[in-house]
Amino acid sequence: MTSARTGVSPVDTTAAAFPADFLWGAATAAYQIEGAVDVDGRAPSIWDTFSRTPGRTAGGDTGDRATEHYHRYRQDVRLMSELGLGAYRFSVSWSRVQPTGRGPAVERGLDFYRRLVDELLEHRIEPAVTLYHWDLPQDLEDLGGWPVRDTARRFADYTALVADALGDRVSLWTTLNEPWCSAFLGYGSGVHAPGRADWTAALRAAHHLNLGHGLAVEALRAALPRDARIAVSLNLHEVRPLSESVADREAARRIDAVGNRVFTGPMLNGGYPVDLVVDTAHLVDWPTLIHDGDLATIARPIDLLGINYYTPTVVSALPDGPAPDTAAAGEAGHGDGAQSPFAGCADVLFHRAPGERTAMGWPIDPSGLTDLLLRLHREHPGLPLLVTENGAAFDDRLTPEGAVHDPQRIEYLRGHLDAVRRAIAAGADVRGYFLWSLMDNFEWAYGYGKRFGLYYVDYATQARIAKDSARWYAEVIRRGTLPDLGV
Ligand code: FCB
Numbered sequence: 001m002t003s004a005r006t007g008v009s010p011v012d013t014t015a016a017a018f019p020a021d022f023l024w025g026a027a028t029a030a031y032q033i034e035g036a037v038d039v040d041g042r043a044p045s046i047w048d049t050f051s052r053t054p055g056r057t058a059g060g061d062t063g064d065r066a067t068e069h070y071h072r073y074r075q076d077v078r079l080m081s082e083l084g085l086g087a088y089r090f091s092v093s094w095s096r097v098q099p100t101g102r103g104p105a106v107e108r109g110l111d112f113y114r115r116l117v118d119e120l121l122e123h124r125i126e127p128a129v130t131l132y133h134w135d136l137p138q139d140l141e142d143l144g145g146w147p148v149r150d151t152a153r154r155f156a157d158y159t160a161l162v163a164d165a166l167g168d169r170v171s172l173w174t175t176l177n178e179p180w181c182s183a184f185l186g187y188g189s190g191v192h193a194p195g196r197a198d199w200t201a202a203l204r205a206a207h208h209l210n211l212g213h214g215l216a217v218e219a220l221r222a223a224l225p226r227d228a229r230i231a232v233s234l235n236l237h238e239v240r241p242l243s244e245s246v247a248d249r250e251a252a253r254r255i256d257a258v259g260n261r262v263f264t265g266p267m268l269n270g271g272y273p274v275d276l277v278v279d280t281a282h283l284v285d286w287p288t289l290i291h292d293g294d295l296a297t298i299a300r301p302i303d304l305l306g307i308n309y310y311t312p313t314v315v316s317a318l319p320d321g322p323a324p325d326t327a328a329a330g331e332a333g334h335g336d337g338a339q340s341p342f343a344g345c346a347d348v349l350f351h352r353a354p355g356e357r358t359a360m361g362w363p364i365d366p367s368g369l370t371d372l373l374l375r376l377h378r379e380h381p382g383l384p385l386l387v388t389e390n391g392a393a394f395d396d397r398l399t400p401e402g403a404v405h406d407p408q409r410i411e412y413l414r415g416h417l418d419a420v421r422r423a424i425a426a427g428a429d430v431r432g433y434f435l436w437s438l439m440d441n442f443e444w445a446y447g448y449g450k451r452f453g454l455y456y457v458d459y460a461t462q463a464r465i466a467k468d469s470a471r472w473y474a475e476v477i478r479r480g481t482l483p484d485l486g487v
Contacts (some may be wrong), residue, residue, distance in 0.1 A: 017481040023432025024477040025087035029133035030439040036070035040108035044101030045135035050193030061447030074209035084477040087126040091133035101137035105161040133177040146205035156215035162221035175216040178235040189337025197338035203284040214297035233306030233388040237313040238368035266298040306388035312368035315350040359393040366419035373423035380471040391436035393450040404456045404467040
């Protein structure tokens with residue numbers, strides 16, 4: 001989302017509490033925590049293949065073991081309960097339910113999620129199911145993956161199976177997590193599975209992810225009780241031009257098109273934006289890609305829009321002459337790939353704003369979250385918002401006394417929760433906040449080196465150790481406001 005640059009303002013801890021029914025949550029994803037990749041009939045997903053391919057992930061890390069959540073889920077639900085979570089957002093592994101991406105459900109795979117949901121409900125924690133968090137069954141990738149239309153249909157079939165199994169006990173559903181990453185990191189720059197670097201494939205994937213979302217919404221509505229709520233989680237880029245020059249604003253418009261409106265256009269406004277179609281006409285033939293009826297399917301109404309936010313995106317046009325030191329071409333905080341993930345935007349430069357950064361190198365700027373929420377509130381009045389991911393990696397260390405002091409994470413969370421509160425105070429209808437992540441886990445191409453958790457995981461023993469931020473977040477939840485606890 002493009003917006004004027006605003007500064008970070010100090011946290012206002014005297015402010016009003018969050019709404020009484022505000023949903024306090026934490027989030028994870030199947031491949032990042034479950035492990036147990038070859039039990040109960042599960043077959044490889046594109047992330048198994050990708051992470052086992054030499055050179056694709058830091059240190060050759062894979063999700064083979066991860067945090068062994070598949071076997072330790074009871075203990076993990078207890079941790080959630082200690083935090084006082086109102087909701088837990090997790091994803092279902094498609095490959096556990098349909099190992100080849102087609103055919104009848106494997107009941108043993110579904111049973112794991114039935115047990116997990118029961119355990120959550122027993123602890124009065126609302127389950128929030130994400131149907132797709134990037135782990136396409138490898139067999140479907142072998143048939144062409146998301147650039148192929150049939151994958152969208154397969155996704156709808158899988159959705160119906162999961163809805164049938166869990167629909168009586170789960171009332172909050174998310175179709176896709178960050179389809180931008182699936183399309184543009186997976187098929188555009190190749191830093192995520194399946195690791196292809198082909199802008200045409202990325203744009204085709206984007207359309208089929210949109211279509212898959214729409215078909216999944218239809219499948220969910222058909223299977224679920226009326227009061228079920230359906231969402232999608234988008235990592236909308238809060239795009240800011242480096243300067244107000246015409247060239248930099250044009251760069252921001254193009255990134256907003258291929259980074260945001262390629263999803264919000266068809267999902268929320270009924271069609272692809274004209275400027276996107278013009279910008280990318282040399283890469284994809286939109287009129288043949290979009291079939292009759294697709295746009296109506298994709299625009300099926302949703303009940304909530306999920307927002308994942310970590311850092312703003314600052315862009316400029318490529319200047320004449322040598323690139324300035326501050327710019328990193330093709331770098332948008334997503335790791336260096338064969339080419340920019342932003343299809344057709346090789347000439348746009350990405351800048352890292354000055355100031356503090358997380359261990360991912362992402363600049364810390366909570367104002368981006370307020371701006372993003374308010375913009376969505378303005379552009380889509382009446383559509384409730386949910387922050388489905390926000391959090392930070394830092395270089396956490398376990399002290400000899402067995403503690404993890406993470407004042408920077410507390411500061412990050414405090415700033416971003418205050419940003420949410422400010423958006424609510426200004427009128428945005430934000431229903432909840434899911435912190436990324438419950439515990440340290442497999443951070444995709446960065447492997448286990450990047451720790452986002454409230455709980456530190458000692459990967460040698462699989463012990464979970466509450467970081468200071470876990471206690472801080474529990475206090476926030478208990479009070480329903482931002483305590484000025486010091487850090
Ligand atoms: C998001 C992903 C999530 C995690 C965080 C740090 O893009 O959805 O799985 O990797 O980033």
